[in-house]
Amino acid sequence: MRTIKVRNIQGKEILAKPIFNSNGVMLIPDGTVIKTDYIQTFLDLGIEEIQIKDELYVGVDYDEMVDEEVKEECYHLIKDIVKNQTKGTSAEDVEIGRVTEEILQSVMNQEEVFINVNKIRNSDHAAYEHAINVAALSTIVALKLSIPRHSVKEYAIGALLHDIGMTFVPSVFRNEFDDDLGNSKVEVVKNHVFYGLDHLRKKDMYSDLVLDIVRNHHERIDGSGYPSGLFGTNIDRGSRIVAVCDTFDGMVFGVSDRSRVYEAIEYIQGNCGKLFDEKVVKAFMDSVALYPTGSIVITSEGDTAMVHRQNKGYPARPLLRLIKNQQGEVYNKYILKDLMKELSLFIVDSVESI
Numbered sequence: 001m002r003t004i005k006v007r008n009i010q011g012k013e014i015l016a017k018p019i020f021n022s023n024g025v026m027l028i029p030d031g032t033v034i035k036t037d038y039i040q041t042f043l044d045l046g047i048e049e050i051q052i053k054d055e056l057y058v059g060v061d062y063d064e065m066v067d068e069e070v071k072e073e074c075y076h077l078i079k080d081i082v083k084n085q086t087k088g089t090s091a092e093d094v095e096i097g098r099v100t101e102e103i104l105q106s107v108m109n110q111e112e113v114f115i116n117v118n119k120i121r122n123s124d125h126a127a128y129e130h131a132i133n134v135a136a137l138s139t140i141v142a143l144k145l146s147i148p149r150h151s152v153k154e155y156a157i158g159a160l161l162h163d164i165g166m167t168f169v170p171s172v173f174r175n176e177f178d179d180d181l182g183n184s185k186v187e188v189v190k191n192h193v194f195y196g197l198d199h200l201r202k203k204d205m206y207s208d209l210v211l212d213i214v215r216n217h218h219e220r221i222d223g224s225g226y227p228s229g230l231f232g233t234n235i236d237r238g239s240r241i242v243a244v245c246d247t248f249d250g251m252v253f254g255v256s257d258r259s260r261v262y263e264a265i266e267y268i269q270g271n272c273g274k275l276f277d278e279k280v281v282k283a284f285m286d287s288v289a290l291y292p293t294g295s296i297v298i299t300s301e302g303d304t305a306m307v308h309r310q311n312k313g314y315p316a317r318p319l320l321r322l323i324k325n326q327q328g329e330v331y332n333k334y335i336l337k338d339l340m341k342e343l344s345l346f347i348v349d350s351v352e353s354i
Contacts, residue, residue, distance in 0.1 A: 005049055006042045011035055016051040020171055051122070070118055071108060074132065078104045081136040085288055096287065100139045103149070107135075107156050112205050116161055123167040130249055135159035137245035137288060138238075141280060144287040147237070151209060155238040158213025161206075162242055165196025165214070190226055193218065212236040217243055220275040240277040244268060244284050247276075261290050262346045265316040282313070290315040291347060298349040299337070302326030311340050316347065323354060 004013070012033060019028040019042075027045075028038075034052070042050065082101045108114055121128035138159040142152040169192050196214045200206045216239035219225035221232045225243075235243075251264040259267070265285075272281040291297055291307045297320070299305055305320040317339035324330045339345055 004052055006039055006047060009034055009036055009039050013052040016053045019047065019050070070121065071114060074108050074117065075105055077129065077132050078136060081133055084292060085136060085140060096140055096143050099143055100136060103139055103153050103156050104135060107153060107160065112203060113157055113160065116164055119167055120164060127163060127166060130253065131160050131163060133249045133253065134162065134242060134245045137249065138241050140287050141241050141245065141283045144283040145279065154207050154209035155213065155241060157206070158210040158238050159242050159245065161196065161200065161210065162213055162217045162246065163192065163196070164199060165192035165194065168192070168195040168199070193227055209238055213238045213242050217246055219243070221277055222274050224275065240280050244276050244280050260348060262316045265290070285313050285315055288315050291318055291350060296351050296354055297347045298351065300346050300348050304354060305337065308336060314340060
């Protein structure tokens, strides 16, 4: 079995893994002979790669091979995430960004880690991007907390693989974890922490710091989390870091019911000292640029603005320079809006260009 890009389909390939839609319904079974007519259908479904049977790879498990093209893709994704999530406006920020990228690329060079990251990628591309997002955020926060670099590296591995157990959960449940699932189905999803733990323990290659994160990243300091209902500092530090970063990224970039950035921030700040560790939340707020300086955003009043400067400790409330109004008319005056003073004004979206 091997993976090919949909755009490279030649026709007559044999599908090695079935194709499912977002609701978990099988659309095309394995063993189907692929036609070039399928290319557009796959692309319309958001499928960019498929697994095919290939005589060259008979007896070889593709999941256990290191694909240099995919590794290069990971590197580019890491660079983009680190660039977007660090302010880059002070020597400390620049150094944290550099070291974060260095640590994550070093981690990705460990073949066993990469194989497991690729397993997530092949299972669910959104989960793969979430894993790298959480790893980058967690690394930045850990460095901000002055945690020794060797421990930060283990935290990065744990963050990358925190949801590896989801690859063993039926796809129909993965993106529907809410109160409407019913108790039995919720328990199936919650068991991903044990699936992941068992999977990595069998490898006998991962440290306790990594395994603790895989098991405990859903624990909360008030004891309301799972699987063990741990309290406070009984939860390992790596899991307390990943809990904040996982929650933020899941709320803002999740597959459904996405929150605005300010809503996610308000949730995390509102639960500081309740669900989330106070020191971790402070480091998160101090080190992550949700709207990097120079980026273009839309305000709640419909104005287009540029992020002029960060307000330290309040990443969702920077100083803005207004560019144009809701009607698209450019402001002739140099107008600044400090969201720390304009408390009824907030950012509702970001855009790539004016």
